Amino acid sequence: MTQTSDIGEARVRVRYAETDQMGVVYHSNYVIWFEVGRVELLRQLGFTYKEMEKQDHCHIAVVDLKVRFKAPALYDDELIIRTRLKNVRSAMLHFGYEVIRESDGTLLAEGETTHIVVGNDLQRKKLPEKYLVPFKKAVVT
Amino acid sequence: MTQTSDIGEARVRVRYAETDQMGVVYHSNYVIWFEVGRVELLRQLGFTYKEMEKQDHCHIAVVDLKVRFKAPALYDDELIIRTRLKNVRSAMLHFGYEVIRESDGTLLAEGETTHIVVGNDLQRKKLPEKYLVPFKKAVVT
Amino acid sequence: MTQTSDIGEARVRVRYAETDQMGVVYHSNYVIWFEVGRVELLRQLGFTYKEMEKQDHCHIAVVDLKVRFKAPALYDDELIIRTRLKNVRSAMLHFGYEVIRESDGTLLAEGETTHIVVGNDLQRKKLPEKYLVPFKKAVVT
Amino acid sequence: MTQTSDIGEARVRVRYAETDQMGVVYHSNYVIWFEVGRVELLRQLGFTYKEMEKQDHCHIAVVDLKVRFKAPALYDDELIIRTRLKNVRSAMLHFGYEVIRESDGTLLAEGETTHIVVGNDLQRKKLPEKYLVPFKKAVVT
Numbered sequence: 210m211t212q213t214s215d216i217g218e219a220r221v222r223v224r225y226a227e228t229d230q231m232g233v234v235y236h237s238n239y240v241i242w243f244e245v246g247r248v249e250l251l252r253q254l255g256f257t258y259k260e261m262e263k264q265d266h267c268h269i270a271v272v273d274l275k276v277r278f279k280a281p282a283l284y285d286d287e288l289i290i291r292t293r294l295k296n297v298r299s300a301m302l303h304f305g306y307e308v309i310r311e312s313d314g315t316l317l318a319e320g321e322t323t324h325i326v327v328g329n330d331l332q333r334k335k336l337p338e339k340y341l342v343p344f345k346k347a348v349v350t
Numbered sequence: 351m352t353q354t355s356d357i358g359e360a361r362v363r364v365r366y367a368e369t370d371q372m373g374v375v376y377h378s379n380y381v382i383w384f385e386v387g388r389v390e391l392l393r394q395l396g397f398t399y400k401e402m403e404k405q406d407h408c409h410i411a412v413v414d415l416k417v418r419f420k421a422p423a424l425y426d427d428e429l430i431i432r433t434r435l436k437n438v439r440s441a442m443l444h445f446g447y448e449v450i451r452e453s454d455g456t457l458l459a460e461g462e463t464t465h466i467v468v469g470n471d472l473q474r475k476k477l478p479e480k481y482l483v484p485f486k487k488a489v490v491t
Numbered sequence: 492m493t494q495t496s497d498i499g500e501a502r503v504r505v506r507y508a509e510t511d512q513m514g515v516v517y518h519s520n521y522v523i524w525f526e527v528g529r530v531e532l533l534r535q536l537g538f539t540y541k542e543m544e545k546q547d548h549c550h551i552a553v554v555d556l557k558v559r560f561k562a563p564a565l566y567d568d569e570l571i572i573r574t575r576l577k578n579v580r581s582a583m584l585h586f587g588y589e590v591i592r593e594s595d596g597t598l599l600a601e602g603e604t605t606h607i608v609v610g611n612d613l614q615r616k617k618l619p620e621k622y623l624v625p626f627k628k629a630v631v632t
Numbered sequence: 633m634t635q636t637s638d639i640g641e642a643r644v645r646v647r648y649a650e651t652d653q654m655g656v657v658y659h660s661n662y663v664i665w666f667e668v669g670r671v672e673l674l675r676q677l678g679f680t681y682k683e684m685e686k687q688d689h690c691h692i693a694v695v696d697l698k699v700r701f702k703a704p705a706l707y708d709d710e711l712i713i714r715t716r717l718k719n720v721r722s723a724m725l726h727f728g729y730e731v732i733r734e735s736d737g738t739l740l741a742e743g744e745t746t747h748i749v750v751g752n753d754l755q756r757k758k759l760p761e762k763y764l765v766p767f768k769k770a771v772v773t
Contacts, residue, residue: 222527224523224526224527225526225530225540225652225653225658226523226526226652226660228653229648229651229652229653230403230651230652230653230655230656231409231411231472231653233653235648235649236381236412236415237378237379237382237649238378240377240378241378241506241508244378244506244507244508245504245506248507248567257567258507258567259566259567268372270372270419271419272418272419273416273417273418273419274415274416274419275414275415275416276414276415277413277414278411278412278413278414278415281472284653285530285539331372331374331422363668365664365667365668366511366512366667366671366681367511367519367664367667369511369512370507370508370511370512371510371511371512371514371515371566372512374512376508378508382647382649385648385649386645386647389648389708398708399648399708400707400708425512425682426671426680426681426682513691513693513754515754518663518694518697519661519663519664522659522660523660526660552654552701554700554701555699555700555701556659556697556698556699557697557698558696558697559695559696560693560695560697563693563754613654613704
């Protein structure tokens with residue numbers, strides 16, 4: 210059974226710096242918000258990505274990115290980034306994202322990222338068990 | 351027959367600001383480089399995106415983005431962004447991209463973006479003929 | 492007498508995208524955080540910058556920026572941006588900032604920005620009274 | 633006598649991502665362009681900042697930043713960043729910058745940055761002679 214806590218909820222407010230001259234958010238910023246969402250999901254699961262890197266020398270390098278933009282985010286909008294693990298293998302993590310405008314619940318964008326686990330040398334490695342087991346449990350299909 | 355000039359070639363050098371603490375380029379920057387590539391392709395085809403917006407009130411809003419990351423770009427790398435039109439319809443443009451490290455020819459990333467044409471009001475509109483005809487001719491499949 | 496509410500307190504968490512290959516936050520990001528601080532101070536004073544732009548066609552364009560960097564912000568740090576109005580004239584606003592690491596209270600950076608008020612045409616204009624009066628009251632020297 | 637080659641000339645074209653909803657370049661981008669200018673000045677003097685970091689473990693950490701914004705840079709503008717060394721001491725570098733629109737020669741912004749030299753441990757160190765001597769010669773007051 211999927212628990213609510215398996216879907217990360219991060220909040221960001223759109224910064225002026227993130228807008229462009231079309232008067233909406235420039236699209237690369239969603240990719241950064243996905244990162245914010247990913248990190249908050251990990252925190253909700255009891256881990257910090259900072260410690261994954263520092264203590265366990267595990268970095269999750271993005272190998273694939275997909276975004277579908279549905280409606281523009283606007284300056285000062287409060288956004289919710291809902292993030293879930295879609296698939297977990299020993300050296301691969303697959304995340305899914307939804308970016309929602311809080312005021313009216315509009316789905317602004319959805320996306321996916323695939324990551325491989327790499328060490329400090331940027332070579333592939335397996336995720337330690339302490340991460341792998343809870344991550345697999347947290348998968349929301 | 352496809353002409354070389356139908357594939358845009360833009361050059362960027364990796365800025366320190368674009369790196370992250372993993373010692374490589376942060377992945378959202380490729381999305382910005384795709385934009386640089388897109389704009390240079392248009393310029394090569396005889397158009398400036400600036401004038402498309404200003405004179406013809408045509409904006410090309412991204413609705414779909416896909417990136418596959420193959421190898422990391424590093425600080426101070428000189429990169430070539432090769433951009434082509436993959437498909438053109440009256441209110442839709444589909445671009446393809448390759449990001450290549452100039453020094454050794456390594457393909458670092460490839461991607462695609464789909465755009466709809468919108469007016470100043472962000473509502474869909476058709477691309478004027480003066481763009482549509484040459485854009486269709488420039489499609490490289 | 493200065494009231495606490497005249498000093499804006501905004502919170503940001505350092506994003507991976509904001510770090511660079513030196514392993515610390517890239518310095519231009521502080522400038523963006525100053526903007527976050529400025530906007531939150533205005534909100535605390537009862538205004539939103541969004542409405543200043545939309546309803547009253549007042550934009551505050553930066554003409555001068557100073558930052559002194561004291562200690563590096565690190566990935567995942569929670570930061571407090573303390574913002575105050577240092578000086579207000581009819582067509583000029585002067586803000587002061589401190590960026591503090593929440594966990595240990597370290598002052599990471601301090602800075603100042605000077606802004607002129609401009610209309611939609613980017614020409615100087617005076618700040619409407621509804622802003623000018625409370626802004627002057629909120630000055631913390 | 634000051635030689636032309638002691639003033640770095642870097643060129644950038646304004647990216648859409650660098651604009652904001654005021655229709656001009658967002659101000660933090662100038663700080664990134666200063667970095668571009670700094671790196672090109674070093675290259676013109678025969679050095680690459682990349683090698684300074686990699687081979688000599690010298691990083692130049694910004695401790696002070698000042699920018700005066702004169703006129704807005706616009707989308708697709710070609711800009712020249714003119715950079716010079718204003719002062720050099722054994723563990724301190726002071727750069728000056730001008731950002732000029734190429735088409736009409738307008739000075740858009742000018743600024744200064746002060747940097748301390750630090751090692752991989754982020755602790756202060758002296759600049760090796762191989763940099764210090766030519767850097768001092770290149771000072772343009």
